Every structure is written in C-alpha cells, then in structure tokens.
Amino acid sequence: MTDQxxxxxxxxxxxxxxxxxxxxxxxxxxxxxxxxxxAHIGCETSHCGAxxxxxxxxxxxxxxxxxxxxxxxxxxxxxxxxxPDGTLSVLQESFRQMHGLQCxxxxxxxxxxxxxxxxxNPDPTDDEVRQGIAGNLCRCTGYQNIVKAVRHAxxxxxxxxxxxxxx
Amino acid sequence: MIPGTFxxxxxxxxxxxxxxxxDHGEEARxxxxxxxxxxxxxxxxxxxxxxxxxxxxxxxxxxAEDGGxxxxxxxxxxxxxxxxxxxxxxxxxxxxxxxxIADPQIRYLGTLGGNVANGDPGNDMPAVMQCLGARYVxxxxxxxxxxxxxxxxxGPYATALAPAEILTAIRVPAPPAGHGWAYEKxxxxxxxxxxxxxxxxxxxxxxxxATCAIxxxxxxxxxxxxxxxxxxxxxxxxxxxxVKAAADAAKAITDPAGDGRGPPAYRREMAGVMVARALTRAxxxxxxxx
Numbered sequence: 001m002t003d004q005x006x007x008x009x010x011x012x013x014x015x016x017x018x019x020x021x022x023x024x025x026x027x028x029x030x031x032x033x034x035x036x037x038x039a040h041i042g043c044e045t046s047h048c049g050a051x052x053x054x055x056x057x058x059x060x061x062x063x064x065x066x067x068x069x070x071x072x073x074x075x076x077x078x079x080x081x082x083x084p085d086g087t088l089s090v091l092q093e094s095f096r097q098m099h100g101l102q103c104x105x106x107x108x109x110x111x112x113x114x115x116x117x118x119x120x121n122p123d124p125t126d127d128e129v130r131q132g133i134a135g136n137l138c139r140c141t142g143y144q145n146i147v148k149a150v151r152h153a154x155x156x157x158x159x160x161x162x163x164x165x166x167x
Numbered sequence: 168m169i170p171g172t173f174x175x176x177x178x179x180x181x182x183x184x185x186x187x188x189x190d191h192g193e194e195a196r197x198x199x200x201x202x203x204x205x206x207x208x209x210x211x212x213x214x215x216x217x218x219x220x221x222x223x224x225x226x227x228x229x230x231a232e233d234g235g236x237x238x239x240x241x242x243x244x245x246x247x248x249x250x251x252x253x254x255x256x257x258x259x260x261x262x263x264x265x266x267x268i269a270d271p272q273i274r275y276l277g278t279l280g281g282n283v284a285n286g287d288p289g290n291d292m293p294a295v296m297q298c299l300g301a302r303y304v305x306x307x308x309x310x311x312x313x314x315x316x317x318x319x320x321x322g323p324y325a326t327a328l329a330p331a332e333i334l335t336a337i338r339v340p341a342p343p344a345g346h347g348w349a350y351e352k353x354x355x356x357x358x359x360x361x362x363x364x365x366x367x368x369x370x371x372x373x374x375x376x377a378t379c380a381i382x383x384x385x386x387x388x389x390x391x392x393x394x395x396x397x398x399x400x401x402x403x404x405x406x407x408x409x410v411k412a413a414a415d416a417a418k419a420i421t422d423p424a425g426d427g428r429g430p431p432a433y434r435r436e437m438a439g440v441m442v443a444r445a446l447t448r449a450x451x452x453x454x455x456x457x
Contacts, residue, residue, distance in 0.1 A: 006174055022175035022218070023208075044168040046206060049359055058246070058275035063168075064205050065276070068175050069198075069220060113272070134357040135270025151284060 007071040011036070012080030019068045026060075027051045029067035038108045042137070049136030052057060052065035052109035053077050059116045061135070081115065091115055091153045097164040100149030102140035110136050114150045123154050128142035170208035179218045180308050181227070181335055184219050189308045189331040191217040197333055198222075199242055200276040202269070203285050220276060225281070230254060236338045241280025245269075248279060257341045260348035260368060264295050267352045283316070284334040286324040289360030293320060293390040294382035295350060296368040301339045307332035320389035335450070346370045347453025349445040352384070353437050355428060361385040362428040363437035365417070367445040369400075371453045376400045381413065384437050385428075386421040394419040396442065405450050413446060414439035 004019040017058060018033060030036045030053065039062055042050030046064040053062045054076040081089050088096065091111055101107045110133060117124065117132035124132060129150045130143070138146060148164040155162035178184040188195050195217035198204060207213035221227060225243035230251050237257055239248070245265040248254055254261050261279075268274060268282070268291050282292040283303065296303075297314040303314045308331050316337075319327045328334060342348075352364035364384035370377045380398045381393040396416035403409040423434035 003174070020446075021172070023170045025169075044209070046202060046273065049270070052272055059272045059276055061272045064202055064273075066175070066205070069176075069201065069222065071177075117271075132271060135272040155397055 005068055006119075007067060009067075009070050009072070010074040012076055014149050018067075022066060022068050024067045025060040026065045026067045028051075029070075030062060031073075036077050036079050039112075040105055040107065040108060042109075047137065049109045049113060049133075050106050051113045052136065054112055054116055057116065057119070059113045076112070078111060081111060090149075090156050091118070094149040094153035094156065095146075097166070098145050098149035098152050098164055100141065102144045106136060106138045106140075110138065110146055114153070116155065117148070120156055123158055124150070126151065155165070170210060171195065171214040173215055174217045176217060176224045179223050181333060182349040183225055184221060184224065184333055185307055187219045187333055188216065188333065193330060195219055196202045199275075199278040199281040200244060201276045202273050203281060203287065206239060221333070224416060228351065232257075233338075235340055236267075237341050239279055239337045239339065241284070241334045241336055243278050243280070245274035245279065245282075255399050258299070258339060260295055260299070260350055260366065261292075261339075261384075263348065264291050264350040264366070266289060267354075269358050273358070280334050283319075283337060284326065286320060286322075287325045287360075288323055288384045288388055288390065290348070290390075291352065291361065291364065291384055294364065294366045294384040296391055297382040297392045297424070298340070298368045298380040299339050299342065300380070301337050303334050304336040305329075305332045306335050311335075312337060312348060313338065317392055322388050329446075331392055342350045342368055343370055344455060347449035347451070349448035349452070351445040351448065353441060360428075363415075363423070363441050364435050365438065365441035365445040367449040369446075369449050371450065371454060373403050375402055375441075376450075381417055381442060383417060383421060383442075386423045386434060388422070391420055393420055393442070400446070405446060410443050410446050414442040417442045428436060 008017045030038045040050035042048035046061045051063040052059050055073050152162045152164040176187050185290040189207045196215040198218045198220045229240045231238050248265045282290045301316045314327050347369045350366045359445040361384045366382045369379040379397040381397045396413040400413050418435050418439045421435050421438045423431045425431045
C-alpha cells in the first residue's frame with residue numbers, strides 16, 4: 001500500500017494537520033475527516049458543482065481534487081460563510097429572501113461559487129451571473145430566483161436599492 | 168468513484184519531475200489541473216501507480232513575451248489565460264477559446280498544457296494552437312526540444328510526447344496586430360466537448376485575405392488543420408461563394424465519430440457551419456482592427 005502523507009490546510013479559519021491517503025478526494029476529506037458536510041456530493045463527475053468550495057480565492061469542485069493537492073491552501077466551505085455573530089451573510093440572506101432554493105441540495109455550491117463571482121465582479125448583469133454559475137446545476141428552481149438572489153446580494157453589498165423580487 | 172492507490176510526488180523543478188517520470192516509466196503520470204486525469208482515475212480507466220504533481224513548479228505558471236513569441240507556461244490555468252492582459256492584447260483567440268472550455272470552476276484548475284498535451288480530440292486548444300503555428304516545448308531525460316503543434320497529435324490520446332517528457336511551455340508566434348480570429352464551438356451544453364468546432368486566424372490586406380489558417384476540433388481522431396480550405400481563400404474577399412468553398416473543403420477532411428452529439432453526417436455538416444461562422448467573424452474582427 002501507499003504511504004499516507006502529511007497535509008496542512010486552513011479550513012474556515014482553523015488550521016488543520018492530518019495524514020491522508022494520496023487518493024483521498026478533497027470532498028471526502030472535508031465531509032468525513034473534518035465533519036463538514038455542507039459541501040455536497042452530487043454527480044461526482046465534476047459537472048454539478050454541489051461540492052464547490054473556495055480554495056485560495058478560486059471556486060473549485062472538491063470532488064475532482066485530491067486532498068494532497070490542497071496542502072498549504074486556505075479553504076472556505078459553506079460552514080464558514082455566516083457572519084461572525086452567527087447571522088446569515090448578505091449572500092445567504094439574499095438566497096433566503098429571493099427564494100433562491102427549493103430542495104437546497106445545490107445551495108452550498110451555489111453560494112460558494114456566487115461569493116467568488118461577486119468578489120471578481122461586484123455588480124454582475126443577469127447574463128454574467130448565469131455565465132458565472134454555469135458550473136452549478138440546479139434541478140428545482142429554473143435558476144430565475146438564484147440569479148435574482150445573486151443580483152440582490154450585489155445591490156445590498158454595493159449599498160443601492162435592489163430591483164429584485166422573488167417570483 | 169474512489170481512485171486506485173498511488174504514490175504522490177510533488178517535485179519542485181522540471182528536472183526532478185522528469186527524473187521521477189523516467190524512474191517509474193509507464194506507471195507514472197504527470198498531474199497538472201487534474202480535470203481530465205482525476206475523472207479517469209475515479210472511473211478506474213486510468214490507474215497510475217505514481218502521480219507527479221506539477222503544481223509546485225513555479226516556472227510553469229508564467230506568461231511572457233520572448234522575441235516574436237508569446238511563451239505560455241504549461242501550468243497556466245484557463246482562468247489565468249482569461250485574465251492575462253498580454254494574451255488579451257496579443258492572442259485574443261486564446262482568451263476567446265478558454266471562455267468556451269468547461270465551466271468557471273474547472274477553468275480555475277484546468278491548464279493550457281494539460282489541454283494541449285492530453286491528446287483528447289475533444290480538447291479545444293490543440294486546434295487553436297495549430298492555427299497559430301504554435302510549438303510545444305518538451306523536456307525529457309535527453310534535454311529540451313520543440314514540437315510543432317501541427318505534428319504533435321498522432322491519434323486519440325497518442326501524441327509525440329515521449330513517456331518521460333513533460334510539456335513545459337507553448338511558444339506562439341504573435342500574429343500581427345489587427346489580425347482576425349474566431350473559435351466557433353457548437354456544444355450541447357456547458358461542459359460538453361464540441362459537436363463541431365472551428366478555429367480561424369487570418370489577416371486581410373486591402374480587403375482581401377492575405378494569410379489564413381483553419382483548424383477543426385473533435386471532428387476526427389486528432390485536431391485537423393484544414394490547409395487546403397485555408398489556401399483556397401488567400402486573395403479572396405470572402406464572398407459567400409468563397410466561404411462556402413472553404414467550408415466544403417474543410418468538411419471533406421473530417422472523419423467524426425457518431426456519438427451522443429450526433430451521427431457523423433450531422434457533425435460533418437456542422438463542421439462546415441462552424442468554419443463559415445468562424446471565417447465571417449474573423450473577417451469582421453480583422454476589418455474592425457480587433
């Protein structure tokens with residue numbers, strides 16, 4: 001058998017050191033070793049985006065990456081998205097207000113992806129939001145209210161009135 | 168969906184990586200962005216015993232100008248290419264193509280080197296590189312050599328790269344300012360490979376085609392340079408009959424597989440449509456000076 005290797009990762013502000021099998025996927029490390037079950041396993045084939053996490057400011061599909069590759073990285077998962085006092089972040093609250101979810105399975109991935117999108121493009125158009133979340137599948141909403149939620153969050157963050165209303 | 172076991176290596180230099188690949192021979196594979204290899208490993212269609220992760224090699228991650236060439240490190244990601252001001256100014260077709268590859272998450276990790284070295288006929292960059300006259304820089308136990316993109320692809324997943332060689336960079340002769348370009352890709356959905364796609368790079372002089380290159384993606388066992396189609400356009404003003412003749416000549420060299428993207432006859436027809444659209448768009452861009 002192959003030797004385990006040491007990795008050191010910062011997850012949601014917490015420094016984590018573990019020995020892992022080289023073949024351990026990042027999503028399994030997060031869910032099973034760290035108990036962070038917010039990132040979901042959907043398709044397991046890098047299509048659906050339910051496993052999306054923030055890795056060094058990039059949105060990545062944690063089902064298509066070995067934990068070993070994340071050695072030295074800073075990762076944020078949905079568990080790290082709330083405000084420090086435990087209240088929902090603007091983006092999370094926007095998904096709630098705009099009904100940007102139905103079953104909720106895709107939501108952690110959607111929010112993690114949208115957070116990086118808004119960092120890179122603080123005031124996206126509808127089309128830019130759709131392009132930006134093209135790697136995240138939702139089978140319930142038809143995306144309308146997800147796009148509204150992201151645009152609503154952008155409006156709140158930019159300090160202007162939101163034009164969005166949930167359908 | 169658990170990959171087989173392997174030994175993980177993370178060398179800090181190209182030389183160390185080459186030595187590891189040479190030591191372990193066929194049992195070793197280089198790992199860049201991993202978005203082709205890891206899915207194959209999860210399906211157990213690939214089961215390398217040694218993975219040589221290239222991400223610790225900083226020298227592979229730069230984009231720079233060197234003489235008349237733009238040199239793109241093999242580990243430059245699609246996202247890095249999209250964000251590069253140098254590529255936007257000098258090689259806009261690379262940005263335009265990268266934006267049509269997979270989805271944002273995959274573009275953060277997927278690399279240009281992986282895209283061109285993988286040898287999957289569905290990869291988009293190989294046809295673009297052929298159109299641009301790019302050369303691939305390969306480093307192996309016997310030293311460094313350059314392989315023209317036009318001679319690199321031998322069949323599905325079969326390339327001119329020797330087993331212990333690593334593709335370290337792509338050298339692209341910068342096309343002249345004001346050249347026209349297009350990458351037209353028909354796909355069923357985000358993340359899919361092309362049903363048919365065509366790359367065009369051309370220059371105009373006094374409204375007529377001065378130079379032209381056309382290449383095709385996923386329409387045969389390798390990317391296809393449509394040299395006859397391109398040569399027939401030189402001196403023309405891209406009238407509808409000229410464009411149709413080029414599209415027909417390009418269609419004639421295709422040999423598409425029949426799969427979920429459609430039967431061969433449909434994909435061949437779409438090859439012609441993509442070539443025609445790419446020529447039209449490239450000519451518009453050249454006429455507009457962008």
